[in-house]
Each structure stands twice: as C-alpha cells, then as structure tokens.
Amino acid sequence: KPVAVETRHLIQVCICFLNYSFTCTSGFSLQDAFEVLAESHEFNDMEGPCLAFRRAASVLKSLPWTVQNLRVTEDLPCLGEHSMCVIEEILQHGRSFEVEKILSDERYQILKLFTSVFGVGPKTAEKWYRRGLRSFSDVLAEPSIHLNRMQQSGFLHYGDISRAVSKAEAQALGNIIDEAVHAITPDAILTLTGGFRRGKDFGHDVDFIVTTPQLGKEERLLTSVIDRLKHQGILLYCEYQASTFDESKLPSHRFEAMDHFAKCFLILRLEDSQVDGGLQTAEEDRRGWRAVRVDLVSPPVDRYAFTLLGWSGSRQFERDLRRFARMERRMLLDNHALYDKTKKEFLAATTEKDIFAHLGLEYIEPWQRNA
Ligand code: DGT
Ligand code: MG
Incomplete structure (x- = not known):
C-alpha cells in the first residue's frame, strides 16, 4: 500500500x-x-x-x-x-x-x-537519505531501519492521513470525542481548537482541548477517553504523553518546544455513516471508513486560556505573539502561562481576552489569526 x-x-x-x-x-x-x-x-x-x-x-x-x-x-x-x-x-x-x-x-x-510520513521529522528523513534510501520501498525493505510505532502507523495509514480532513469530518470527530468525554465526566469542558477553530475548511488533523472543572482530574479524564475509544474499536493508534507540567517554571521562549500538559496523538477510525455528506474519496466510500489524525491536550483548568490561545494557532501567529510579548512587553508567554519580567510575577487568565488585555492588545477572533 x-x-x-x-x-x-x-x-x-x-x-x-x-x-x-x-x-x-x-x-x-x-x-x-x-x-x-x-x-x-x-x-x-x-x-x-x-x-x-x-x-x-x-x-x-x-x-x-x-x-x-x-x-x-x-x-x-x-x-x-x-x-x-x-x-x-x-x-x-x-x-x-x-x-x-x-x-x-x-x-x-x-x-x-x-517527512510527509506521520512520525518522520527532517532529522530522520536526512538520516535515511544519507543511507542512500530514496523511496518508501527502500525504507521498508532496509533491515537495519527500525521504525517506531508512530512511523509504522504513519506508513500503514499514509494514504488516509496525508489527505486533508474536511470540516464535516472534523464535526463528526467532535461528536465522537464529545460523547466519550461527557460519558466519563458530565461536566467536562471540550473545545475544538487548531485550524478548524480559525475557520479553516480543511486541516491535516483535528485538535481538541479537554479539561475538568476540578483541578487535577483532567489527566485521568484523558486516559479514560483513550480507553473508551479503544473499547469502541476506533482507536487505530495512540501515543499518550503524561503531564510533566511544573507551574514554577517560567514560560519557554522556544516556540518549537511542545507544552508539558498531558496529551495524546491519535489515529481514529471514522465511519462514513458518521459524516454529514459522506467521506471524500471513492476508495473510502467503498471501504466505509477512513483514518484521521486527532490530537487531544488536557491542561489543568486554570491554564485552559493559555492552552486555548496556544493551540488555536496559526503557528506564525503564535510565534509573533510570543515575540511581541517578549520584545515589546518584557513578558514571557507560552501554552502554560504569562510571566511579567518587570513585575517578576505570573499573570493569571481565565479567558483569551484576559491574555490579550495583559499584553495591551486588542482582542482578535480566532479566524483573524490565520497568519
Ligand atoms: P492544520 O492541522 O494543518 O490544519 O493546522 P493547525 O493550525 O491546526 O496546526 P497543528 O494541528 O499542527 O497544531 C495546532 C496548533 O498547536 C498550532 O496552530 C499551534 C500549536 N502547535 C503546533 N505545533 C506546535 C509546536 O511544536 N509547539 C508549540 N508551542 N505549539 C505548537
Ligand atoms: Mg490541526
């Protein structure tokens, strides 16, 4: 394949x-x-x-x-x-x-x-290239190459996950995650984020934030959601990363460093019957389902606003906003927190508007952040 x-x-x-x-x-x-x-x-x-x-x-x-x-x-x-x-x-x-x-x-x-394969970054790609590998068949036939689980799934579902996800498909996935999250914790908070929150019609994956009103319960929620998706038979791949969040640490100045909240990178099986208007390709229509990449991140509720702002993107907007905070306001912003270097204190926020206000910026809607 x-x-x-x-x-x-x-x-x-x-x-x-x-x-x-x-x-x-x-x-x-x-x-x-x-x-x-x-x-x-x-x-x-x-x-x-x-x-x-x-x-x-x-x-x-x-x-x-x-x-x-x-x-x-x-x-x-x-x-x-x-x-x-x-x-x-x-x-x-x-x-x-x-x-x-x-x-x-x-x-x-x-x-x-x-690098178009899920789990293969520029460094691995370069390593394979230097070894003289020039095609997927070269990589798959090379006995000395050990593919990690993510890369194995990347190759296995390559056709499906390299094709864009539509808004209707993102909506259908939202329904699935919503059902799973609320069956476990009825008062859980679930928000669609990433490119679809910015109003994009297509994305390479679907990103969600899940949290609980009670501080500390959010991490168990994520593992329970994963178990439920597995039980439903729709979990094709899961990489779960437990939280390593340390609230005493200053926000990172490096955008490329991912945040420390509990998260999982998933590939889910989406049934044709769950999508309004059906799936997009004839092959998937025949098969009746497609594989889709989904990311879930689970911050403690008091960090929800920072995570929402950080995961809503675009990447360029996020980079520029952090740069603005650092250069113009002497503040450090990341997905966890906002720190004022002049006052030497963390600034709390419960909404994105609070963060814009701390930065002395007019609030802009997600659809205006497609930098
Ligand atoms: P897409 O999925 O291609 O339509 O585009 P997005 O904007 O949904 O991008 P995606 O899914 O890669 O990431 C969602 C958001 O998460 C992105 O807009 C900014 C944030 N993000 C992604 N990668 C990184 C990263 O390496 N570091 C940090 N700090 N944030 C990231
Ligand atoms: Mg995305």
Whole structure:
C-alpha cells in the first residue's frame, strides 16, 4: 500500500511544481515560492532563514491585494534582502530560478516525501537519505531501519492521513470525542481548537482541548477517553504523553518546544455513516471508513486560556505573539502561562481576552489569526 501511495505523493510533488509554474506566470506565486524556500532551509537545519521566509510568506498571505510591482512591497514589514530579490525575480521573469532549482533537487524531493510520513521529522528523513534510501520501498525493505510505532502507523495509514480532513469530518470527530468525554465526566469542558477553530475548511488533523472543572482530574479524564475509544474499536493508534507540567517554571521562549500538559496523538477510525455528506474519496466510500489524525491536550483548568490561545494557532501567529510579548512587553508567554519580567510575577487568565488585555492588545477572533 505505501508503494502505491508513494507514486501518488510524487505526482503531488509534480503538481506542486506545475502549480508553482502556473501561478508564476499568472502572478500569484510569491507565497508558494517562500514556502518552498522556508522548507528547503528547514531541511538544511537553517532555522533563521527558514523563519524569515515563513514570516515573508505570512505577510504576503495577509495582503488583501496581489503584489504586482516591487514598489508596493517597500513599506511591508518582514521582507529582507533575499525575499525582495526573489519577489523582484518573479515579477520580472515570472519565475524564481532558486525555487525551481530547489523543486527539481533530488534531496529536497526525497526529504519532502519522507517527512510527509506521520512520525518522520527532517532529522530522520536526512538520516535515511544519507543511507542512500530514496523511496518508501527502500525504507521498508532496509533491515537495519527500525521504525517506531508512530512511523509504522504513519506508513500503514499514509494514504488516509496525508489527505486533508474536511470540516464535516472534523464535526463528526467532535461528536465522537464529545460523547466519550461527557460519558466519563458530565461536566467536562471540550473545545475544538487548531485550524478548524480559525475557520479553516480543511486541516491535516483535528485538535481538541479537554479539561475538568476540578483541578487535577483532567489527566485521568484523558486516559479514560483513550480507553473508551479503544473499547469502541476506533482507536487505530495512540501515543499518550503524561503531564510533566511544573507551574514554577517560567514560560519557554522556544516556540518549537511542545507544552508539558498531558496529551495524546491519535489515529481514529471514522465511519462514513458518521459524516454529514459522506467521506471524500471513492476508495473510502467503498471501504466505509477512513483514518484521521486527532490530537487531544488536557491542561489543568486554570491554564485552559493559555492552552486555548496556544493551540488555536496559526503557528506564525503564535510565534509573533510570543515575540511581541517578549520584545515589546518584557513578558514571557507560552501554552502554560504569562510571566511579567518587570513585575517578576505570573499573570493569571481565565479567558483569551484576559491574555490579550495583559499584553495591551486588542482582542482578535480566532479566524483573524490565520497568519
Ligand atoms: P492544520 O492541522 O494543518 O490544519 O493546522 P493547525 O493550525 O491546526 O496546526 P497543528 O494541528 O499542527 O497544531 C495546532 C496548533 O498547536 C498550532 O496552530 C499551534 C500549536 N502547535 C503546533 N505545533 C506546535 C509546536 O511544536 N509547539 C508549540 N508551542 N505549539 C505548537
Ligand atoms: Mg490541526
């Protein structure tokens, strides 16, 4: 099965190239070009330029108009010299030679293929590439490669979980989780978060926050939910991480570090009959179900607002908000807490609005955070 879907993935890379070429000639390609540049720098472990290109892509995404000439970009923030050169080249020639070189580079293509598997990050992908592996079949046939459980599930369900999850599917999963959570703890709090909370129509997974009104009960809730999903026969994969949260620790300045709350990364079986309008592909319709990635995080209720803000994203918005807190307010913000370095104290919050107010910012709705 992975070999068949691998062909599909390579076709997708080609489509990406064609998309890029097409959009270049029609003048909408700048954002795609920056995404490719960011990813290529990520594969080369160059965090600074990677984030700079992600920020540039984000600025262009936020514009209500299309960039038609270089002059209009002069007053835009976050566009460095390199980004400006790429914009100039695309505006002049309808293409970026640097981006085209990356897209046709074998290493880039293979790392993109390998990192598309759930559980495979850039470091593992690079390790496999260095060993001379060039395809899924190479990886699966290599006796010295030990796949961890997450990667095994990633290969097993590759076709399903590399396809976007629709809003209707997210809604159906919400019903399943809601039923499980409230059967265990009737007054539990369940919130859809991540991209779907920001109003996106599609996502790569569905993210939820679950907590209990009584402090300390939340962790047991999560393990009970997992047991219930297992009992229902819909749990295809589960990685559970117990809480390592320490309330005396200052918020982390590194966005990439995941939070310390109890959480689980799941793959669930979603039945066709549970989705309004049915599943999306003919194959899944025939089979009657699809596999979907779901993340559950379970903070103590007094950290709920910070977790909600942190998990609602987008990643770029989160990075920028933390940066703003640090640079403009001398405050440290993460998914656990907000700390005022001047007053040397933690600032409590029960809603996202409280956090925006502490930061001296006007509240913005989740759908306005799609940076
Ligand atoms: P998606 O699922 O591709 O439609 O997009 P999102 O925005 O739902 O992204 P996802 O599911 O990867 O993550 C949900 C949110 O959790 C994301 O918007 C910000 C937060 N998040 C994700 N990864 C990290 C991470 O590595 N560190 C921290 N601090 N937060 C993260
Ligand atoms: Mg998500």
